[in-house]
Amino acid sequence: MALGRLQGLAVQTPGLAAPAPAPRRVTILGSTGSVGCSTVDLLLRDRDSFTVEALTAGANIDLLVQQALALRPRFVAIADPRCHMALKQRLAGTGIECAAGPEALVEAAERPADWVMAAIVGAAGLAPTLAAIRRGAIVALANKECLVCAGDLVLAEIARSGATLLPVDSEHSAIFQVFDFTQPETVERVTLTASGGPFREASHAHMAEATPEQAVAHPNWDMGAKISVDSASMMNKGLELIEAHYLFDLPEERIDVLVHPQSVIHSMVSYVDGSVLAQLGTPDMRTPIAYALGWPRRIAAPSPRLDLAALSQLTFEAPDLQRFPALRLARAALQTGRGAPTILNAANEVAVESFLARRIGFLDIARLVEQTLETLQGGQVGDLSDVLELDREARAQARQHLIAGF
Numbered sequence: 001m002a003l004g005r006l007q008g009l010a011v012q013t014p015g016l017a018a019p020a021p022a023p024r025r026v027t028i029l030g031s032t033g034s035v036g037c038s039t040v041d042l043l044l045r046d047r048d049s050f051t052v053e054a055l056t057a058g059a060n061i062d063l064l065v066q067q068a069l070a071l072r073p074r075f076v077a078i079a080d081p082r083c084h085m086a087l088k089q090r091l092a093g094t095g096i097e098c099a100a101g102p103e104a105l106v107e108a109a110e111r112p113a114d115w116v117m118a119a120i121v122g123a124a125g126l127a128p129t130l131a132a133i134r135r136g137a138i139v140a141l142a143n144k145e146c147l148v149c150a151g152d153l154v155l156a157e158i159a160r161s162g163a164t165l166l167p168v169d170s171e172h173s174a175i176f177q178v179f180d181f182t183q184p185e186t187v188e189r190v191t192l193t194a195s196g197g198p199f200r201e202a203s204h205a206h207m208a209e210a211t212p213e214q215a216v217a218h219p220n221w222d223m224g225a226k227i228s229v230d231s232a233s234m235m236n237k238g239l240e241l242i243e244a245h246y247l248f249d250l251p252e253e254r255i256d257v258l259v260h261p262q263s264v265i266h267s268m269v270s271y272v273d274g275s276v277l278a279q280l281g282t283p284d285m286r287t288p289i290a291y292a293l294g295w296p297r298r299i300a301a302p303s304p305r306l307d308l309a310a311l312s313q314l315t316f317e318a319p320d321l322q323r324f325p326a327l328r329l330a331r332a333a334l335q336t337g338r339g340a341p342t343i344l345n346a347a348n349e350v351a352v353e354s355f356l357a358r359r360i361g362f363l364d365i366a367r368l369v370e371q372t373l374e375t376l377q378g379g380q381v382g383d384l385s386d387v388l389e390l391d392r393e394a395r396a397q398a399r400q401h402l403i404a405g406f
Contacts, residue, residue, distance in 0.1 A: 026293075027053045029109060029128050030119035031067055032060040034224045035142040035168065038285045039117050040067050042293055042301065049299070053113035056105050056120070056128070059083060065090045072096070075111055077104035079124070106131045115293070117168070118143045121226055122349050123391050126150060130384060133163040140292040142168040144243045149342045150387045151246035165247075166292040171240055172247055173288035174266035174279035179248065190248060191268040192240055193260040194319065195220050195283075197232040199362075200261060204323060210362040212355060220263040220283040229352045233365050234319060238330025239348075242341050245334055252334045257327060259317045264306065282306050325366045329373065339378025339390045346394035347372035354402060364406075371406050372398045 026043065030036045036057075043050050052073040057064040059080040068076050068091060075097045078087055084100030091098055099107060102124075109116060109131035116132040117140045118125060125143035130150075132139050134157055141147070146154055158165055167173050171192045180186060198217050199207050216228040223231070230236035237257050244255050263283040270276045281287045282304045290301035321328045326348075333340040351365040360368065375397050381387045 023049050023051045024293075025053050025112065025114045026050050026117070027055070027073075027108060027111060027113035027115070027132070028117045028119065029056050029105065029125065029132070030058075030117070030121065030143075031055040032057040032063040033119055033121060034222060034227075035119040035285060035289065036117065037063075039119070039289050039293070040071065042286055042290055042299075043071060045302065046299070050293075054108040054111050056108045058120075058124075061087055061090070068096055069094070075099070075108060077101075077108045079105055102127070110135060114138060115140065117289075117292075118146065119168075121145075121224060123149055123345060123388075126387065127384065130154065130157060133157045133165070134161050136161045136163045138164040138166065138295070140166045140168045140289070142289075144169060144239045145345050147243045147246045148239050148345045149391065150381060150384070151242070151341070153381065153383065153387065155246060166295055167243075167247055168285075168288050168292050169240060169243070170281075170283075170285065170288045171267040172244060173291055175244065175248060175269055177279045177291065178269050178277035180269075180271070184249075186272050187248075187250075188270045188272050189254040189256060190244060190250060191256040191258050191270065192237060192244060193258050193263070193265055193267055193316075194234060194237045195231065195263045196259045196261050196317075196319075197234065199232055199323075200259065202323075204363075207323070208361055208363050212358065215355070215362055219261075221285070225356055226349075226352055229355060229365070230348070233326045233362070234324040235326035235330065235348050235365070235369075237319070238327045238333075239345065241327075241330055242334050252331055257319050259319050260314065262311060262314055264308075264311065264314055280306060326369065329366060329370055333373065336378075339376075339381050339386075340373065342381060342387055342390045343373055343376050343378050343394040344369060346391045347398040350395050350398040350402070359402070368398055368401055368406060371401050375401075 028036050028039050052071040054075040055067055055073050056077045061083045077099045081100045088098045105128045109128040115138045118129040119142040123145050126146050129146045167176050175190050215232040216225050218228050241255050265278045265280050268276050268278040284303035286301045287303045290299050333344040347369040351368040354360045355365055
């Protein structure tokens with residue numbers, strides 16, 4: 001079973017595991033995003049249990065400086081080289097080392113932290129995450145694109161280095177918490193739940209006219225713009241389906257998706273005896289982050305407590321693949337294999353960026369992804385250079401379709 005290999009450690013029953021070292025040395029790749037900020041919040045609530053090795057950001061220098069002054073990491077890196085001088089000036093006299101550029105993100109991942117939060121959004125997070133894996137760190141994976149774009153490569157590097165990979169997405173964390181790794185053969189299937197996003201009941205005509213503001217207004221979760229749009233199109237659930245395939249070593253046909261508007265049941269595992277185990281909680285990313293941050297122990301988190309009596313009912317429905325074709329495209333890409341998931345992800349990133357910039361409509365996102373998949377024939381992706389080259393080709397092809405009006 002994949003997670004037995006991923007962890008590089010024997011899968012342990014949490015109650016019997018050895019206690020985690022304290023203080024645990026932590027690096028956050030992508031500290032200014034929504035997952036990164038939630039991780040920072042948890043660290044600030046328990047300063048005695050954690051020290052911070054490194055923080056990284058894309059271009060949000062103001063928030064990065066604020067976090068650095070609060071957490072006092074040894075190293076900070078910002079992806080945008082134009083921010084380097086300003087970052088150094090604002091942290092002058094603190095003793096915090098500063099760097100900039102994509103290579104600085106990799107350097108941050110290579111520094112000696114016990115635990116690394118991989119929360120850089122998109123394919124940009126692949127190289128830093130692989131750097132952390134290659135040195136055998138515990139990697140809390142919030143960047144689903146790493147497994148979508150390069151699942152086989154990531155698994156191979158984990159097997160070689162003995163790194164530990166812990167899922168942070170609420171759905172995969174939920175499965176991880178109720179999956180019986182001592183008897184993987186008894187698992188019949190897993191079910192990823194989806195809120196349905198802001199357009200769950202919207203008409204096709206309404207979605208055709210949807211604005212970026214409407215698409216990012218998620219009813220349950222507070223997330224960044226890109227992942228919010230992915231949730232609205234259900235591409236996020238498609239990417240999670242591919243990620244679940246690699247994490248839990250299950251074929252596509254044994255991974256279900258079920259719309260659950262209340263976002264209370266985060267995912268389920270069905271067993272051969274008819275039992276279904278689920279993890280429940282309020283929709284707060286600090287819960288799965290805390291689970292990974294403290295693993296193999298559980299640590300306190302400030303998430304609102306679940307009150308089932310107040311909720312009164314939980315509802316479920318099958319996803320509508322006609323109105324949300326992104327889920328169908330993701331399944332097809334996983335079935336095709338080879339480089340198809342890499343192409344899917346790259347084209348989707350281009351499409352979402354174009355939608356947020358108001359260059360295309362909401363329904364054009366899936367259409368652009370499908371045309372790019374039909375145009376490119378993805379080959380095998382053997383190493384990181386193969387992945388990056390295919391990612392580049394897919395982005396270029398998607399942009400050509402945009403120019404042509406696809």
